[in-house]
Amino acid sequence: MISYNQLISVIQLFATQHEQVQRFGAEFKEQLPNIQTSGTTFPYLFMVPVGTTTSEFVKEIEVEIYCVDRLRKDRANTNDVVSDTEQILTDLGVWLENEQDYVGIVKSYTATPVNNATLDYVDGWIQRYRFELERIGACEIPIGEGGLPVNCPEFEDVTVNINGEEVATAGSGETVDLNVTLNGTPSGSWNAGTGTWEVIADLPPKLPAGTYYPSNDGSGGLTWIGATANVTTGDGTISKVSGSGAWDGSAYSLVNHYGDFELFFNVTSGNEAMMGISYYKSRPGFENLDIAFYCSIGNSFAWENGSNKEGFGPFNSSTLFSIQRSGSNMHYKVDGSVLRTVPITNIGPINIDTSIYDLSTISNIQLVIP
Secondary structure, rough: OOHHHHHHHHHHHHHHHHOOOOOEEEEOHHHHHHHHHHHOOEEEEEEEEEEEEEEEOHHHHHHHHEEEEEEEOOOHHHHHHHHHHHHHHHHHHHHHHHHHOOOOOEEEEEEEEEOOOOOOOOEEEEEEEEEEEEEEOOOHHHOOOOOOOOOOOOOOOEEEEEEEEEEEEEEEEEEEEOOOOOOOOOOEEEEEEOOOOOOOOOOOOOOOOEEEEEEOOOOOEEEEEOOOOOOEEOOOOOEEOOOOOOEEEOOEEEOOOOOOOOEEEEEEOOOOEEEEEEOOOOOOOOOOEEEEEEEEOEEEEEEEEEEEEEEEEEEOOOOOEEEEOOOOOOEEEEOEEEEEEEEOOOOOOOHHHHHHHOOOOEEEEEEEEO
């Protein structure tokens, strides 16, 4: 996902498939009254661009989404309109979080009701979202010959060979996805030959076997990132120290590793905390945790992609939790026993990720690479 038009297509797909939404539009907010009067079908979903920011690896786009419906002249259906349009926006949020792998919601703001804001006898809601999209690389910028960055390959056809055997050919502008293992370990590098490129080393990165832990200075091989103001972090530990009553305590650590691992930790104090992994940029809430333990009032649960999947029973401060990635499976383990296994397709880099509700401490955080 790299463009605003593609984001429009995603929201339009929802509007087309939703049985209540009758019309969709995307324009500047100032054009909303004109567009509303151009048709009589409601409820109406309308997307407005707000802003965009770009960081090293991602682009964030912020939009406002209006959902409005017609009122009767006597306004007798006001509450029905307010209720139905709010539910449509709730449906959109659930659909984006669970059905769209290529759109990441960085933040969703409080929805605001609108009353005759753009047209008489129209009520509804505005919901603002900030989306995380993949940023294009320098080599994908449409610059003419002579203007490409020095490290961008210029070619008409590239043939990928492994040990002399052709496995793929790509023309200019095409992409070939390869999952290559040499001697059981992803390794290799691109080496330009005459008319071909051979994979011989430096494929996906793999950490050396050993034990790592996140620390503030990176001395444990991993570094705490993005700590919120209400937590303290140390060598393999994170504690929420203020602001009990919201899922707003967090820090994470990027692990640039393809392959197997096992993440260990204890929840040594407190009543409400989550610890596990995420595949995308972390944020303080628990919404982006892909695989995690949810520890709540003395009991533990499997938490996956925003929902509680299974209960594991009581725990205490000495209970050893671990999440193990082994091949194409992820295992939940408690005191060394596998209690749940889920299949996965992503064996790439992860974030060791947290979300803490009350004044809890997660300790003895270790990542073991076999």
